[in-house]
Amino acid sequence: MLLSHTRSTLIAAALASAICGSGPALAVESTTVHPGQWPRATWPFPADATLEKRVADLMARMSVEEKVGQLIQADITTVTPDDVRKYRLGSILAGGDSKPHGQRFATPAQWKALSDEFYRAAMDTSGGHVAIPLLFGIDAVHGHNDTRGATLFPQNSALGAAHDPALIREIGAATAAEVRATGIQWTFAPTIAVPQDLRWGRAYEGYSQDPKLVAEYAAAMVEGLQGKVGTPQFLDSSHVVATAKHFLGDGGTKNGKDEGDTEVSETVLRTLHAAGYPPAIDAGVQTVMASFSSWNGVKMHGNKALLTDVLKGRMDFQGFVVGDWNGHGQVPGCTKEDCPTSINAGVDMLMAPDSWRGLYEHTLAEVKSGVIPMARVDDAVARILRVKIRAGLFEAGLPSAQPLASKAADIVGSPAHRALARRAVRESLVLLKNNDGLLPLDPRKHILVAGNGADNISRQSGGWTLNWQGTGFKNEDFPGAQSIGAGIAEQVKAAGGVAEIAADGHYTAKPDVAVVVFGEDPYAEFEGDLPNLLYHPGDDRDLALIRRLRGDGIPVVAVFLSGRPLWVNREMNAADAFVAAWLPGSEGGGVADVLLRTRDGRVANDFRGRLAYAWPSTAVQDQGVPLFPLGHGLTYADHQSLPRLPEESGITEAPAPTDNYVEHGKPVRGYTLMLTGADGAASAAEAATSATTDGSLRMTGVDYKAQEDARQFVWNKEGARLAIQAKTPLDLDREATSDTLLVVTLRVDALAKTGAWASMGCGKHCGGHIELGAQLGKLKAGQWTRLGIPLRCFRALGVDMHHIDQPLVLEAGKGTQLGIASVALGNQADQTMDCPR
Ligand code: BGC
Ligand code: BGC
Numbered sequence: 029m030l031l032s033h034t035r036s037t038l039i040a041a042a043l044a045s046a047i048c049g050s051g052p053a054l055a056v057e058s059t060t061v062h063p064g065q066w067p068r069a070t071w072p073f074p075a076d077a078t079l080e081k082r083v084a085d086l087m088a089r090m091s092v093e094e095k096v097g098q099l100i101q102a103d104i105t106t107v108t109p110d111d112v113r114k115y116r117l118g119s120i121l122a123g124g125d126s127k128p129h130g131q132r133f134a135t136p137a138q139w140k141a142l143s144d145e146f147y148r149a150a151m152d153t154s155g156g157h158v159a160i161p162l163l164f165g166i167d168a169v170h171g172h173n174d175t176r177g178a179t180l181f182p183q184n185s186a187l188g189a190a191h192d193p194a195l196i197r198e199i200g201a202a203t204a205a206e207v208r209a210t211g212i213q214w215t216f217a218p219t220i221a222v223p224q225d226l227r228w229g230r231a232y233e234g235y236s237q238d239p240k241l242v243a244e245y246a247a248a249m250v251e252g253l254q255g256k257v258g259t260p261q262f263l264d265s266s267h268v269v270a271t272a273k274h275f276l277g278d279g280g281t282k283n284g285k286d287e288g289d290t291e292v293s294e295t296v297l298r299t300l301h302a303a304g305y306p307p308a309i310d311a312g313v314q315t316v317m318a319s320f321s322s323w324n325g326v327k328m329h330g331n332k333a334l335l336t337d338v339l340k341g342r343m344d345f346q347g348f349v350v351g352d353w354n355g356h357g358q359v360p361g362c363t364k365e366d367c368p369t370s371i372n373a374g375v376d377m378l379m380a381p382d383s384w385r386g387l388y389e390h391t392l393a394e395v396k397s398g399v400i401p402m403a404r405v406d407d408a409v410a411r412i413l414r415v416k417i418r419a420g421l422f423e424a425g426l427p428s429a430q431p432l433a434s435k436a437a438d439i440v441g442s443p444a445h446r447a448l449a450r451r452a453v454r455e456s457l458v459l460l461k462n463n464d465g466l467l468p469l470d471p472r473k474h475i476l477v478a479g480n481g482a483d484n485i486s487r488q489s490g491g492w493t494l495n496w497q498g499t500g501f502k503n504e505d506f507p508g509a510q511s512i513g514a515g516i517a518e519q520v521k522a523a524g525g526v527a528e529i530a531a532d533g534h535y536t537a538k539p540d541v542a543v544v545v546f547g548e549d550p551y552a553e554f555e556g557d558l559p560n561l562l563y564h565p566g567d568d569r570d571l572a573l574i575r576r577l578r579g580d581g582i583p584v585v586a587v588f589l590s591g592r593p594l595w596v597n598r599e600m601n602a603a604d605a606f607v608a609a610w611l612p613g614s615e616g617g618g619v620a621d622v623l624l625r626t627r628d629g630r631v632a633n634d635f636r637g638r639l640a641y642a643w644p645s646t647a648v649q650d651q652g653v654p655l656f657p658l659g660h661g662l663t664y665a666d667h668q669s670l671p672r673l674p675e676e677s678g679i680t681e682a683p684a685p686t687d688n689y690v691e692h693g694k695p696v697r698g699y700t701l702m703l704t705g706a707d708g709a710a711s712a713a714e715a716a717t718s719a720t721t722d723g724s725l726r727m728t729g730v731d732y733k734a735q736e737d738a739r740q741f742v743w744n745k746e747g748a749r750l751a752i753q754a755k756t757p758l759d760l761d762r763e764a765t766s767d768t769l770l771v772v773t774l775r776v777d778a779l780a781k782t783g784a785w786a787s788m789g790c791g792k793h794c795g796g797h798i799e800l801g802a803q804l805g806k807l808k809a810g811q812w813t814r815l816g817i818p819l820r821c822f823r824a825l826g827v828d829m830h831h832i833d834q835p836l837v838l839e840a841g842k843g844t845q846l847g848i849a850s851v852a853l854g855n856q857a858d859q860t861m862d863c864p865r
Contacts, residue, residue: 104121474527769819
């Protein structure tokens with residue numbers, strides 16, 4: 029924590045507000061905002077009568093329907109050009125998993141073609157409509173990461189370690205060019221969160237825990253993406269509209285829970301979490317995205333004081349506020365298809381990926397009835413139109429015909445952009461241990477590159493890479509990219525040495541030295557939230573690998589791939605040298621540039637990265653003194669030896685997983701399997717063979733992949749059921765708004781005609797059942813299948829997803845026989861159910 033939230037600061041704030049006369053005297057309301065105390069910013073665009081006249085002329089010709097259309101943004105997976113032609117939507121987005129026409133990958137040509145189709149629809153005036161080009165937005169958050177073959181820059185937590193705003197500006201410009209070359213004009217970046225808790229699954233999207241660094245970078249990235257205000261380059265055809273996100277306090281949520289509650293004083297919110305906004309506004313950022321999170325219990329999507337009074341008032345932000353992915357639907361009293369509160373609070377454009385149609389209808393009705401004042405609508409539309417005009421969209425013409433688009437092949441993943449990304453990799457590596465000066469390595473030696481990240485471009489790139497979570501890809505899916513191992517091998521070979529890449533560390537001839545590259549599996553948003561700072565709890569494979577190689581007498585350099593610092597004291601002890609490489613992206617060669625000497629023995633690139641996040645000394649988040657403070661990082665000139673570190677993690681009892689319930693036929697820690705008979709008597713199934721007292725449901729051990737690694741359930745009467753009982757209720761609400769599945773690995777041995785049903789428990793009167801019989805009937809009897817039930821189906825039935833005490837309840841008719849091997853949350857299944865209507 030950089031700022032302590034002490035009583036005295038609260039009192040000081042209260043006194044200040046009493047003196048200024050803003051807000052109730054001395055009453056420190058935790059949700060009261062005092063705009064007068066917030067920093068000012070200066071909107072860098074002088075009043076522009078020509079622009080205002082254009083806006084006024086357009087608006088004079090627009091119907092209320094057309095105005096409402098401008099306020100709504102739909103995702104390309106649910107909206108068609110014909111919909112845009114009809115509803116006159118102001119914007120479309122491609123979410124992390126959304127590609128043209130449902131493809132797995134998108135190429136520049138496909139983005140351009142899609143953008144053209146939508147552009148034509150928006151400009152079609154045949155229905156007597158006003159032609160208003162739409163803004164097409166995408167998450168280009170570490171390069172144009174949803175595009176195959178694009179340059180993937182290091183993720184933001186890595187860039188923080190570079191402490192180099194000029195580099196950030198160049199990365200912004202390169203990213204803008206790649207995006208623009210694919211016919212897209214808007215990126216949802218930069219994230220200017222100031223993450224305070226490393227357990228947060230989005231910590232890697234933030235540059236630093238230090239508000240000063242975030243503030244410097246915010247301005248640099250906005251300038252890089254949009255161009256510098258006042259120059260001819262500003263929002264020209266090689267730049268894109270930027271988004272400062274997520275306003276406000278996204279990096280301060282309690283326990284690092286994504287989309288959670290930021291329980292801090294107004295002072296902390298203002299001085300710490302808001303640090304990047306004034307510089308971003310001064311740099312002319314055109315859009316700001318509202319945060320999913322709350323401030324002291326109030327959802328940001330409904331916080332008028334902060335969105336309107338502070339951001340648009342005090343900070344003079346005159347661009348538009350875009351909502352986050354159905355974020356408005358989380359405001360009390362709202363649904364994703366209906367939320368006047370958000371618009372009235374100051375959100376100008378609602379991100380309604382799949383909900384746009386209902387939202388459009390409701391919003392239109394609310395504008396007509398006055399629930400949303402016309403003045404508010406006009407303000408929002410004017411803001412959106414001004415951004416479109418400043419971005420030159422009215423003159424730009426067909427996206428594919430714009431200057432960079434015709435040169436996409438030379439721009440997307442260009443050698444110049446890759447060289448820049450590689451430089452960023454070099455600058456962001458942080459050296460934490462280099463005992464006996466093991467580094468730099470002599471490339472003329474025999475070097476083994478081992479570990480799960482040795483040759484794994486997906487792992488070195490992290491989430492928001494080709495898809496939302498960044499999972500499910502092979503190296504072939506990244507044309508033009510280089511793995512860390514391949515980068516080392518290339519330079520070692522060129523120098524006359526021998527390089528061997530073996531993830532499992534099995535070498536043919538004993539190497540002189542080993543580089544073990546290992547780290548986190550890719551993740552995004554809430555899927556990356558952690559209960560503590562343990563790295564891969566329960567799986568010590570990387571540690572064992574380092575120890576084995578050391579045991580063979582081979583010196584080891586550990587290269588750790590992670591979005592955030594984690595507790596890795598044991599790995600640090602086991603290795604001779606330790607490098608924090610973060611998530612470096614597609615140019616793995618940058619690691620070799622620093623780790624290896626040149627062939628003639630020189631150091632070409634020393635380490636220059638310094639921690640932008642303090643490194644923890646235990647796996648407990650709230651600790652006193654960190655192992656390595658902010659700003660720490662060794663160079664080759666530091667001849668320091670890291671003494672042996674303590675190996676107690678500080679975690680006594682590991683918390684139960686929240687996404688995994690049954691494994692190898694057994695409930696995992698924190699869960700029990702309950703059998704309830706037709707007579708209503710419930711008992712815990714502790715042994716592999718169990719039954720209800722009335723014998724209506726029996727369980728026995730059966731084989732899935734190994735002996736007795738699954739259970740078979742036999743229903744002998746109607747009305748019996750099994751349930752997975754959680755010791756601590758789960759909050760699966762966020763998962764239920766995405767495509768997360770409850771994945772049950774099962775086998776149907778017999779099925780009663782009366783059917784089978786799945787439900788979830790959330791206390792008394794908890795929603796209905798999902799009919800499973802028809803789906804199970806389609807499965808091949810006796811064969812194991814991973815069946816996916818979308819969580820949103822349960823939610824649609826009225827299940828309170830915030831308090832799930834039974835993540836699965838299964839009921840079936842007499843005669844049903846089912847095998848179950850595992851139950852977990854996931855994104856992939858062999859068969860995915862549709863929600864019953
Ligand atoms: C994220 C945003 C992102 C948006 C669109 C949301 O879930 O919070 O950061 O821009 O999705 O993909
Ligand atoms: C989308 C992301 C979005 C997420 C939020 C995903 O399906 O692709 O862009 O941020 O859902 O739930």
